[in-house]
Amino acid sequence: MIRPGPPVAALALLMQLHSPAPAADMGPASAGTIAPVAATASGSEASSPDMVIDGSGLREDPARPGVFAHVANRWADGGCMWTSKGEPLGKEGLCWIRIDLGRVCQVAGLHIWNYNEGGGWQGRSVKAFDLLASQDDATWTGAGAFPLRCASGKDDEPGESVSLAKPVAARFLKIVPTAHYGRDNLCGLAEIRVRVADPKPGDRVLAPRPPFKPRYARTTYAPRALGKPWPGGENVAWPADAGVIDVTKPPYGAKGDGRADDTDAINRALAEHNDRGAIVWLPNGIYRIRDTLKWGKGEKYTALIGQSESGTVIRLDDSAAGFDNPRKPRHVIWTGGDPAQRFGNEIAHLTIDTGAGNPGCAGVAFVANNQGAIHHVTIVSGDGQGLQGLHLGAAGENGPLLVRDVTVVGFDYGVAAGSPINGHTLEGLTLRDQNLAGIRNHTQHLSLRKLNSRNECPAVELKGGVTALLDARLEGTGAAKALPAIRGSGTWYLRNVSATGYARALEGREGLAIAEASSREAVTLWDDPKTALRLPIQELPPVPWESPETWASPLAYGGRADDQEDDSAAIQRAIDSGATTVYLPRGLWRIGKPVVLRGKVRRLVGCRGFIETLDGHPRAEPLLRVADGDGPIQIERINGPWHGTKVLAADTKRPVVVRHCGNVSMDFAGGGDVFLDDVVNNPGANFTFKGGRVWARQFNPEPEGVHVRNDGAALWILGIKTESKGTLIETVNGGATELIGGIAYTSGGSGGAPMFVVTDSRFSATLGEVCWDDRYYRVIVRETRNGETREFKADDPRWGRSLALFATHGSRR
Template identity: 40%
Template sequence: MIKLLCLAVCCLLCAIALPSCLWASVSSSATTNVVYPADANMVNVRNYGVKGDGTTDDTAAIRAAVQENLTKHRTLLFPAGTYIVSDAIAWKGKDDLFGAFLTWQGEGTSKTIIKLKDNSDGFNDPSQPKPIVRPGSLETGGNGAGNRAHNNYIFDMTFDIGKGNPGAIGVDFNASNTGAMENVVIVSGDGKGAVGLDLTREVGPCLIKNVTIKGFDIGIRVASALYSITLENIHLENQNVVGIQNKDNVLAIRKLTSINSVPALNNGGDWPGPSVLIDSELKGGDAEAIAIENSSHILVRNVSVEGYKAAIKSGDKLVTGPQVEEFVSASPISLFKSRQKTLNLPIEETPQFNDNNLNNWANVEAYGAKRDDEQDDSDGIQKAIDSGKTTVYFPWGYYDLKKPVIVRGNVRRIVGFFSFLRPAKVLLRFENNDHPVILERFNFEGGAIEHAAAQPVVVRHSNPLFLTASQTATWFLEDVVTSRLNISKGTRVYARQLNCESPPPEPLVNNDGGFVWLLGYKTEFGNTVAATRGGGKTEILGGLFYPAQGVNDPKIPVLLNQDASVSAVYREIAFGPTYTIQVEETRKGETKTLRRDALSKGNMIPMPLYVGVEP
């Protein structure tokens, strides 16, 4: 009785102390309450006759909502409810071609549920699996495969394939350059089903974060040599064949929790990796099963294994558990005497902030900004920033800023719902000195943001240019596409799914004395993808470097290391003129290079681990 009383008192004190707004460093897929203002200019699917009452078949009405809003950068809001479907919902227009630039937004994984009817026609054959939902690549037919699945997003909802649907796929996702699935649960009512999350149609780069999958033969299925996928905070449970099956892709995985008697990861294919798995727990197991089966290239670091015969089987190598500190499937490559392990830089979690009290939200239009009128909105936006509210939001539309807006004061989160900010100039200057600020879901038409703050700036699901004025700036980037990053001494960057695209000759990431940690990094054009100088530190965990426009200067290396510390796991792939030099490293005036033809020939070069560490 005394223990129960103490527990009750502790819970009461926590409830009193816990405000409706909450900072957090780690988020979970089990989002229970997601709140957005009614005037955010999202598109409510109920306007199309969608019921979400757990009884009505909403398939046709959801399709109508999708068709009407494809390629418009709009967000479809699915209010709390159970939405019954009986057939696949492809993100296609009335012309039967796939569109893109669409977001599905729920109100939490316990509240917004897309549920397939039990024993639905067409979902009973695992050899011909069929999805509940299928985003695709712009202006494609067939199954929507391709590399133009831009800005496809799914947030805060559950997909339930019900019972008696062994041929069902929960979500057959596709996104390109920017796109994500975040805070999503995918479940099977009876444990059966072909695939929970299918990522096989030239998917990526994209971010899969805070996703839970329960049941299915395969939890996550990945295929295609292009374009790389970043996964973080993934929970897999009770798969029948394998947790993650990867054929040919480059995966960057962090914080995978697998509770299974089957292998957690099978990494193979005809294109030899490499993939990365770090900071993960693989539990359950079977006395005869291997936790990680590898027939390609893989880096495994800080992974605990419980209940399996062994942690890793890679070729003829067998690695036992219970803890894998660091394993590389092939010998690391160094040009000078160096440690033979990754830099293993200290990782910080991306700051999170949610305020469910809508009285603390400021609509920029309530302070004088007006979308779509091509007039200067700077003053109205500045007034909203200075209102004292914790969260500032832009109802979807186009906003013009003729002068920079200063981000300061009490604001902690700025949400755009994929609004457009223009023109191409410095649009936002961050001067937040008391707490981090999060900027998310914006389209920049060439505009830049400037970091002049003492506290971190978080940028998510956006495409700005970046400027740094602070000597101690910290950036957190998630699902970001930009031209290039310039990092100076004292600056720190933590990026999860970064895509840099800009013509040569300047490096895409130029780190002069700073700190750069990249989990999932994709590039195009024939630039140096990362130049590290002046004692800087750069760690790349899962890169896909694709000079689609060709490499015109044979002296340009993939990586440049000048008296600095670099470790990198990546694939360089090309179908035309490509890099001659993979790595150029200089120590105390002496320069050495690693040529591409010293590693392999053909379209693809895997780098299982390059290490060049300053003595």
């Protein structure tokens, strides 16, 4: 796992780059000290060279307007310090960072904030460097050799000025570290500004942020009866014996009337049912809070679910104490922090209002690992102020997770993601009225589909990372007519993106529509089209949420959770009862022989409970088997065992939907349609698909060996995350696999296997790899076509630890 940094607290970017007229020198942020327009580096580890030029991690000194200090948290603003990739230091110039000033300037010096990560990691600071200058990026001359002090590792790091003996005419500067303070083999910098003797009005400088401008009227909510169905809304209600925690019942007693303070009641429920697979339920109502709602100790296996997205409202007080300072941000909901053990967290079917007059507020710090989702949620700032609506960068190890059908209104950023692991999948995201950008991705692996944005600022801002974006509608308003809808750098793949009201859809590219584009030319091993497979995409089939009075439970047939008895007969009787929804109340259910999902049952609801073999040991038979029945069968909110027993097998053409399930592995051999939504396998057991069609969103296969075997199926994946040794996906017998975004987290090495194997089949992928040592995948794709084998290897310069697009349009079924 990634080494966790210091505790992560999102720091607002309290400045923006703009073009003021020249002014008197005031220190690092004066008009004579400009920001480069671009940066590249010899290598970057869990960072991006853009981080040294974009103002991330800087905050303004309130006593000295226009002067900025750097924070000690490397993950602030989604990542705010560049680190090398371990290239040797020295005058040979193997390690370097290059900046582009955008024009030829008379360079007089630099202001440098050295690598400032706290906890001793500031030892990565550069100790000495050579400075090279160029006007054309081809011919370089020496501009001096300079020492730097080690950064303080504190939040008030002022940086230091470096002066040249005489001004040098240059557009490009290259900093070549020759020594560092030696924490490990990496060196880095936090931020760079360049002093010039000839400032121009168009130069980019750090400046105080302009005053806040309201963009919409204050949101208000009509009174509502507690727990009554909301007109036109879903009605997510539960049986009384399901083990679901109703916060309005004793001993919690939340009122939900919009007047009483419900903070303590909800937090008590979260604290007392922590880490236990609990659903904490909020019936329709208005829940007034004064402080952060926090997950209990352990920060996992907890779900906060409302009765309906429109009917259940959590509302922070206006001008709430402690939410006034953007330098010390506070969240309305916080689901946990590092390390990456925040399994099974969920927020769903509610609205979160962060109130008015709370500029230091962020909406939801959602952290989940392996399996977890925030869905059918609206996050709104009462007056438009606040840092992030949905903060996915609140931990250095966040994801994989799913964001589905979420609306964010207001805030500086609608969604902010940071840190390179472990990937986020977003589908059905609506953003409007943000102040700085709709969505900001700093180094994370994002897989997005169905993004709708209406903003006066850029819809998407990228800084490093791997981003795949499909089916996006980006509407610009007002000043957006001079801006691109998507801007920044990194590895990206775009498809079916349209913009209106912007100058262009993508920075540096003319036009408002993008049929298909990638940041680098697609890689192919044959003379194939350099396009993705474009497999047909199907949405999840609707399975109605029925009134809980009609549900059936094994409790009615003698089953009991949390004992040592075999519950399989009781569960089977509930399934065969004729009920279309069957539920397993919260707890551990032991299954001695496979339970068959057949007949009329359409939904198996686990209530966040667990299923296990009778003796707790692996066995050859699966726990659940899908047979023919009436319409699709949906299995949800179940956690399987922590060993290699297959959880689910299907040899039927009946459509199968698996959602929000942890520790589940599967064999599908019936040729029917399969939908996987927010799923991770149990250790030692993989996924196999023989024929049929599969749509997987937020898919996390982690077993050793072949993680996923596609044997003649059509497999479409939006967002993948993997760990453990072995081939990630093997596609054979005329199968087709389309992988749209994700991360190969090679934390345990590759085991010498190729990352992907394709044999007489079709395959396309956008993907990044993160590996902290030298055990990365040496072969990315091994393809065999008609008996001839070719390989795409890691030493190919087209790789670079990420694929904008790989495609092979080989054998068809």
